[in-house]
Amino acid sequence: MLAERIRYLFDCSGRTYGSPRITLDLREEDWQVSQNSCQGGTGALSLTRNRTRWHHAGT
Template sequence: MVLQWRRRPFQPTQRQVKRGCLAERARCFFDYSGQTYGSPRTTLGLCEESWQASYNTVADIMAEFGLQGRTPPRRRCSLTRPGKRKALPPWCGALSTPSRPTRCGGAT
């Protein structure tokens, strides 16, 4: 029969069993690290324990369980943060007309 696989009882395949054990071990390693390691470091730790898995497989497993390592710090867009910079004093000439010098400290 072509559709015999539909009639037999569900038994996990070897790949599913191995992936389940790998997922359990990855979760233990992630918890042991204080929930700071991401998939590359978790993969290296699993390789040290003689597990064979790629970075993408471990990343998929971690994403499936919602395991995320330390988030990297956000990169600032600019050096001057809005709201932290003081306004220029009125004598500096920031709002001056073209006939007046615009630099602080006098004429050029």
């Protein structure tokens, strides 16, 4: 059940949230989880977030 919720929150974020943010969202929903258990869940589900690319202006 926890793994399903982690996947749902991750997909709803546009695949940008990492385990710290997902942990906070789960705690707001009254789940009792640690960041380590959430990090383990994202790793076990092979969830990798989309990295935003920063564009630097040239001189």
